[in-house]
Amino acid sequence: MKRLAINKQILQDELHVELIGSIDEDSDFKEVQGLAQKSISFDFKEVNMINSCGIREWIKFIESMPEKSTITYNNCPQIIIEQINMVHGFFRKGATIGSFYAPYFCESCQKESKEHLKAIDVKNRKAPKIECPKCGSEMDFDAIESQYFSFLGKV
Numbered sequence: 001m002k003r004l005a006i007n008k009q010i011l012q013d014e015l016h017v018e019l020i021g022s023i024d025e026d027s028d029f030k031e032v033q034g035l036a037q038k039s040i041s042f043d044f045k046e047v048n049m050i051n052s053c054g055i056r057e058w059i060k061f062i063e064s065m066p067e068k069s070t071i072t073y074n075n076c077p078q079i080i081i082e083q084i085n086m087v088h089g090f091f092r093k094g095a096t097i098g099s100f101y102a103p104y105f106c107e108s109c110q111k112e113s114k115e116h117l118k119a120i121d122v123k124n125r126k127a128p129k130i131e132c133p134k135c136g137s138e139m140d141f142d143a144i145e146s147q148y149f150s151f152l153g154k155v
């Protein structure tokens with residue numbers, strides 16, 4: 001398994017961190033540890049795996065980040081949303097979720113798709129209506145809304 005790659009970009013008061021690959025026991029967040037920009041955002045788009053050791057490493061890391069920094073989680077894939085929903089501490093208190101992916105299914109095409117949603121577009125834990133990009137029919141949300149969107153209660 002390839003180790004987690006971390007790309008960081010610093011723009012004055014902002015730190016943008018892109019995570020690529022799997023978050024596991026070998027994941028090393030040293031590169032961004034100790035940084036204390038006012039606003040810190042994490043991009044999870046390219047995270048394809050996370051295991052229990054990785055969850056522990058992540059929680060240790062996120063707890064070590066300065067309390068006064070504003071933290072945002074962006075482009076969270078389904079595996080990350082599941083951790084946020086289930087694992088206490090994965091989502092740091094006071095942080096924000098900017099955007100994430102949600103599973104949809106088109107009955108007529110029999111095709112799944114992961115749709116990119118902004119947290120502000122989800123009202124009352126109801127999946128926004130989305131048309132299939134291929135056939136135009138309305139897709140079904142492919143998870144249990146009250147569960148999948150439960151993290152929005154934490155935001």
Ligand SMILES: [Zn+2]
Pocket residue numbers: 106107108109110132133134135136137
């Ligand atoms: Zn379709």
